[in-house]
Amino acid sequence: MCATCGCDSHSSPTIRVSGESQSHDHSHDHGHSHSHTKTVVEVEKDVLHENNLLAQRNRGYFEAKKILALNLVSSPGSGKTSLLEKTLIDCKDEFQFYVIEGDQQTTRDADRIHATGTKVAQINTGKGCHLDAHMILHALQSMKPKENSVFFIENVGNLVCPAMFDLGEQERVVIISVTEGDDKPIKYPDMFHSSTLCIINKTDLLPYVPFSMDKVKEYARQVNPTLEFIEVSCTSGEGLDRWYQWLKEKTKVPAEA
Ligand SMILES: Nc1nc2c(ncn2[C@@H]2O[C@H](COP(=O)(O)OP(=O)(O)OP(=O)(O)O)[C@@H](O)[C@H]2O)c(=O)[nH]1
Ligand SMILES: [Mg+2]
Numbered sequence: 001m002c003a004t005c006g007c008d009s010h011s012s013p014t015i016r017v018s019g020e021s022q023s024h025d026h027s028h029d030h031g032h033s034h035s036h037t038k039t040v041v042e043v044e045k046d047v048l049h050e051n052n053l054l055a056q057r058n059r060g061y062f063e064a065k066k067i068l069a070l071n072l073v074s075s076p077g078s079g080k081t082s083l084l085e086k087t088l089i090d091c092k093d094e095f096q097f098y099v100i101e102g103d104q105q106t107t108r109d110a111d112r113i114h115a116t117g118t119k120v121a122q123i124n125t126g127k128g129c130h131l132d133a134h135m136i137l138h139a140l141q142s143m144k145p146k147e148n149s150v151f152f153i154e155n156v157g158n159l160v161c162p163a164m165f166d167l168g169e170q171e172r173v174v175i176i177s178v179t180e181g182d183d184k185p186i187k188y189p190d191m192f193h194s195s196t197l198c199i200i201n202k203t204d205l206l207p208y209v210p211f212s213m214d215k216v217k218e219y220a221r222q223v224n225p226t227l228e229f230i231e232v233s234c235t236s237g238e239g240l241d242r243w244y245q246w247l248k249e250k251t252k253v254p255a256e257a
Helices: 040-064 080-090 107-112 131-144 189-193 203-208 214-225 242-250
Strands: 014-017 068-074 099-103 119-124 150-154 171-177 195-201 228-231
Touching: 014 131, 040 068, 040 131, 068 080, 068 099, 068 242, 080 099, 080 107, 080 150, 080 195, 080 242, 099 107, 099 131, 107 119, 119 131, 189 214, 195 214, 228 242
Parallel strands: 068 150, 068 171, 099 119, 099 150, 171 195, 195 228
Antiparallel strands: 014 119
16 A cells, blocks of 8 residues: 555566557566555655656656656546547657556456557556656666657546655646636646646537636746646547657757757
8 A cells, every 4th residue: 555645556467568458467576665554644755755866767767768758647537638638649740659558447448559550568557546766667678768758647537645756757737628627727726737748638629618717827927937828629639739749859869068
């Protein structure tokens, strides 16, 4: 049992890489203890400290290979996989993509990504409600992404716990859909505070739901004044060009000083 969020992510997650017939169950032995004599706070510190060390290792790997790694976070059903499907197809000539899919159960999202022709690993967290850096490290070792690629990590749908776990990504992208209500940034501030980009999805549904674009941005800026916003509809395709432009900017090689 993980004391950090109460979920059971530290029991063996299952990692399946597309194109590989064997599933890979690994024991989760990376040294942290779950001593019952420790206080919850101490265990939480241990878990996050261990995670942060492994996240730094992942970050070093991404930097050495000049890979742009993005952690996509949102509540369930905001449209993370839909955004990825569109992106992988529309931008397939410009980028080499890799995807990790995090879900408690099933390979449904990985199957959708695989259908676009992209290499994908599904991580099933079981009772766990977030991905952690150790899971990403294992998936990276199986996937062996190429240099200069774009590596998407679709986290488990959850606006709370994934905010605490650095995976080694360069940037965190939070997705909110207009059907969720415009007050989510102040109710779940950690996720919006730790993200650099907020994608507001399902704008095609704006005529049917009480959602204020001004209010959601105002609330989000209260917790993160520098947060950027891109409004999109994965269904109609509206606004996706701005997202693709953002990706291009992020993958630009900085000019030599
Ligand atoms: N109307 C509308 N529906 C959308 C849009 N984007 C996604 N959906 C629908 O929203 C539902 C959830 O989309 P997913 O892409 O599976 O969402 P997700 O965030 O990956 O979900 P989890 O992985 O379960 O957290 C699906 O029925 C999509 O078809 C959109 O822009 N407009
Ligand atoms: Mg999904």
